[in-house]
Amino acid sequence: MASKATRESFGETILELAATNENLVVLDADLSKSTMTQPFMKKYPARHFEMGIAEQNMIGVAAGLALSGKIPVLTSFACFLIGRVESIRVSAAYNQTNMKLVGTHAGIGIGEDGTSQMGLEDVAAMRALPHMTILQPADHAETQQAVRWMIEHKGPVYLRLTRQKMPDVHGPDYKWQPNKIDVIYEPAKKPAKYQATIIASGGPVPHAVEAAKLLEAKGFAVRVANASTLLPFDAETVCRLAADSQRIVAVEDHNVHGGLGSAVCEAIAEAGISCPVVRVGLRSFGESATPEQLYEKYGLTAPSIAEACLKNPA
Amino acid sequence: MPTATTAPTDLKSLTKQMRLDIIRMIEAAGNGHPGGSLSIIDILAVLYWKFLKHDPKNPDLEARDRFILSKGHACPALYAVMAYRGYFPKADLMNLRKLGSPLQGHPDRLRLPGIEFSTGSLGQGLSVGLGMACAAKLDKRDWKTVVVLGDGELQEGQCWEAFMAAPKFKLDNLIAIVDFNNGQIDGPVKEVMDINPLTDKLRAFNWEVQAIDGHDLGAIEKALAKAWAAKDGRPQVIVADTVKGKGVSFMEHNIAWHGNAPKKDDADKACTEITNGF
Numbered sequence: 001m002a003s004k005a006t007r008e009s010f011g012e013t014i015l016e017l018a019a020t021n022e023n024l025v026v027l028d029a030d031l032s033k034s035t036m037t038q039p040f041m042k043k044y045p046a047r048h049f050e051m052g053i054a055e056q057n058m059i060g061v062a063a064g065l066a067l068s069g070k071i072p073v074l075t076s077f078a079c080f081l082i083g084r085v086e087s088i089r090v091s092a093a094y095n096q097t098n099m100k101l102v103g104t105h106a107g108i109g110i111g112e113d114g115t116s117q118m119g120l121e122d123v124a125a126m127r128a129l130p131h132m133t134i135l136q137p138a139d140h141a142e143t144q145q146a147v148r149w150m151i152e153h154k155g156p157v158y159l160r161l162t163r164q165k166m167p168d169v170h171g172p173d174y175k176w177q178p179n180k181i182d183v184i185y186e187p188a189k190k191p192a193k194y195q196a197t198i199i200a201s202g203g204p205v206p207h208a209v210e211a212a213k214l215l216e217a218k219g220f221a222v223r224v225a226n227a228s229t230l231l232p233f234d235a236e237t238v239c240r241l242a243a244d245s246q247r248i249v250a251v252e253d254h255n256v257h258g259g260l261g262s263a264v265c266e267a268i269a270e271a272g273i274s275c276p277v278v279r280v281g282l283r284s285f286g287e288s289a290t291p292e293q294l295y296e297k298y299g300l301t302a303p304s305i306a307e308a309c310l311k312n313p314a
Numbered sequence: 315m316p317t318a319t320t321a322p323t324d325l326k327s328l329t330k331q332m333r334l335d336i337i338r339m340i341e342a343a344g345n346g347h348p349g350g351s352l353s354i355i356d357i358l359a360v361l362y363w364k365f366l367k368h369d370p371k372n373p374d375l376e377a378r379d380r381f382i383l384s385k386g387h388a389c390p391a392l393y394a395v396m397a398y399r400g401y402f403p404k405a406d407l408m409n410l411r412k413l414g415s416p417l418q419g420h421p422d423r424l425r426l427p428g429i430e431f432s433t434g435s436l437g438q439g440l441s442v443g444l445g446m447a448c449a450a451k452l453d454k455r456d457w458k459t460v461v462v463l464g465d466g467e468l469q470e471g472q473c474w475e476a477f478m479a480a481p482k483f484k485l486d487n488l489i490a491i492v493d494f495n496n497g498q499i500d501g502p503v504k505e506v507m508d509i510n511p512l513t514d515k516l517r518a519f520n521w522e523v524q525a526i527d528g529h530d531l532g533a534i535e536k537a538l539a540k541a542w543a544a545k546d547g548r549p550q551v552i553v554a555d556t557v558k559g560k561g562v563s564f565m566e567h568n569i570a571w572h573g574n575a576p577k578k579d580d581a582d583k584a585c586t587e588i589t590n591g592f
Binding site: 025046047049051052054056057058059060061062063064065066067068069070072086087089090091094095096 | 380423424430431432433434435437438439440441442443444445446447448449450452453459471472475476478479483
């Protein structure tokens with residue numbers, strides 16, 4: 001199984017698109033080695049803007065470039081971008097500029113660097129911004145296609161990427177669609193009603209698939225859906241999945257307040273459907289340890305997710 | 315020489331007329347920012363009549379110069395200038411801040427053609443102007459980008475990130491104008507958070523700096539002509555010494571008129587003063 005961090009897939013795809021799209025420009029704030037835009041910087045120096053450790057200015061400059069016909073892609077860690085949410089609010093969302101904000105190092109999956117470097121509230125803040133689109137692909141194929149779409153799409157987009165390597169959850173023929181939650185794992189025997197449907201996004205997606213397999217071996221029918229677009233949110237699919245599930249388990253490497261779990265609850269409550277929702281994610285800051293240790297401690301590994309599928313919220 | 319659109323017959327009397335409109339539109343709105351609007355109207359008049367290449371009938375003209383009012387709360391001055399330049403009928407000025415009006419309380423580019431960037435959150439305009447200037451350099455276009463900033467606005471750290479960045483990209487096509495009227499909501503700028511010595515700071519940030527009287531039309535024109543001609547890679551900044559509320563004695567230097575609308579009596583009094591000249 002191939003394994004690549006979504007930030008790597010992003011860096012490769014941007015480089016590939018730059019060859020045919022002259023308007024594509026990239027801005028960095030001293031993290032291009034980590035956000036994987038160094039190859040672009042080396043190959044297209046005239047179209048690369050190193051802005052130094054000054055994210056607010058980078059966001060404004062990207063707005064000016066966008067309003068002059070460029071397609072600026074700016075990168076930093078998710079946590080540092082969201083620290084400048086008011087600049088994003090005005091320069092990206094309110095002005096509806098065609099800029100692409102790329103936040104890497106999402107969640108506790110970054111490991112040892114610890115809380116101050118972990119994007120844990122970024123989705124919550126971005127979800128409240130009109131005109132924003134939020135993408136969080138889970139593997140290489142999905143990232144490639146999401147990045148291509150993002151560059152073609154007119155308007156501000158926030159792309160949330162992992163530091164850690166992500167195994168392929170999709171087959172080679174996978175066709176990604178924006179604004180869709182799609183089922184990526186079905187148990188061999190389709191039940192009348194699922195024990196649970198897991199809706200996962202980003203880093204925990206492969207763990208969610210593992211959890212479904214664990215439960216299947218024990219006789220529980222659980223399917224897994226992948227939410228790669230978090231805004232606009234595919235509430236229709238959530239409700240369809242809730243209709244034949246005993247519960248929905250939302251799993252994210254992000255704070256449960258305002259992220260995927262909240263979006264799922266909103267979709268179900270607003271549709272007037274009765275279905276318990278278990279939100280798996282962070283309810284605190286993170287800490288330093290290996291990514292694997294942190295995923296285990298904070299309940300994002302397969303056994304914990306499987307456990308969440310067997311009970312209703314407390 | 316810069317491309318002037320139409321030569322004004324008498325810019326001085328135009329600024330007088332636009333001052334009257336600023337007072338009347340804010341009076342009609344019931345709220346707004348007269349002080350900072352009156353301090354920049356002379357600068358905007360020289361820019362829009364003598365320097366900016368623009369076409370009110372085709373606001374998206376590719377070759378236009380870009381103008382950003384980073385201190386967005388002073389938009390009554392910009393709206394007056396735009397109305398007189400023909401972007402929309404002068405009568406529309408009386409719809410300032412009204413439901414459905416393109417003349418929002420702070421400029422909105424998606425509601426009013428001719429606005430390059432929606433401002434109101436101080437500190438962001440210079441960064442955006444920098445991005446526009448970078449795009450012009452990248453595409454080898456000769457249009458300029460002009461950004462008008464407030465003095466209090468310079469307390470925002472983002473402004474200094476932008477001041478730091480512009481010389482790196484050799485943006486001699488970027489012109490910043492600081493409306494140094496020494497007034498902000500909580501009091502005089504020098505008391506709230508002094509930004510001086512401003513010209514020294516800007517020089518230290520490797521900008522070409524000119525300091526002028528921001529109400530002297532001739533001085534504004536001369537400074538802009540020099541900035542417009544820059545070709546040495548240095549970004550240009552003009553520090554304009556201005557008077558908040560300029561032209562209305564009881565508004566001048568009076569912070570109470572930063573964000574207060576005159577009622578009819580005061581508006582009438584202000585208009586009489588403006589009409590009688592200063």
